[in-house]
Amino acid sequence: MSFSRKAAYSFAVPLLVALALAAMPHPAFAHVEQGQAAGFLMGLRHPWSGLDHVLAMIAVGLWGAQLGNPALWLLPVTFPMMMSLGAVMGLLGMGLPGVEVGIALSALLLGGMVMGEVRPKLAVAVLLVGFFAVFHGHAHGTELPPGQSGLLYSMGFVIATGCLHGMGIGIGLVHRWPAGRLALRGAGAFIAGMGLFFLARALT
């Protein structure tokens, strides 16, 4: 496939015009609403800040996809709610022992569930996910930066968490094919392995 000069122009022209428009000087009155947009973006970014958090949240989505309805949506609904509860505990300075160990265990156990394609009762799955979500939330709650817009930060934080679950569910949809099922269990094994690594690091 050749990339002709005409085709290059068709991309270059809009790109240059767009850059020129973007570079036009324009006063940004950011001081009027200081911290608002930053709060949302920081909240959106925070759940992605640690691999242990990311893997555990994706594992929730993967496990939900394996279990099917109603766990498919009940687990991702439970997690943000309980995580928020944990974050409130962190915000209010309430202590929670073994937070890092709990987070590492969440990756280990949830990854293990995906790896073994374990199908417990729905209540057990919800309890397990909810229990570990408190640890994740507590860690986030104690790390929340001061001076942010509380509401926008919270919304960004919750939306990002939901997106991570959604990502897990999206990947988990390969479960309908035999090869996908195997790949999913492999992904669970990888998350469990990483959980073991996080656990070793948390205990040392």
Place this chain on the structure above:
Amino acid sequence: MPIRPNAAWRAGLALCVGVLLRPSDAAAHLVTTGMGPVYDGIGHLLLTPEDLVPVLALALFAGLRGAAEGRRAMFLLPVAWLAGGLFGLRVTATPAFPVPAISFLILGALVAADVRLSANGVAVLAVVLGLVHGVLNGAVLRVGAGGLGLLGIMAALFVLVALASAFVVSLEQPWTRIAVRVAGSWVAASGLLLLGWAFRG
């Protein structure tokens, strides 16, 4: 068949990207649109997540309950908001508790749990939300858009609730209703976090 962009398409794309990338004014509070107090009121509602999100959550909940409940909310919420706002224009007191956090929490939880509330229950919810947030809005608008701003908010509320609740009523696939409930859980979780922020001070 590949899409062949013509000159107009390219120019449009360039314009859109340029406009999106341009730094713009951030003005979420005491919005002055330059088009008068009615538009200032509309802008205030649309750019204030503390008000906008509970309104959308109520609309989603009313839509989940059905068309009749959606219609009730569509009429009752703006009227109650106006009544509360007119009262708010005359008071200076600010609430001692975080109203938006509680609205987020209650309405989000109702949507997430898809609670089978009666039509009267939905109506009461709409009136309470309208009165409480209306009072808070009135206090804010007193120094700005005033009563005409409230009219703008009222119009925006009517349109928002009508669109959002009608959208939910039109959903037929089970998974789409589940997606609405998931969105409700996000609202509730945000409310819980907001409550934590409020208590931390």
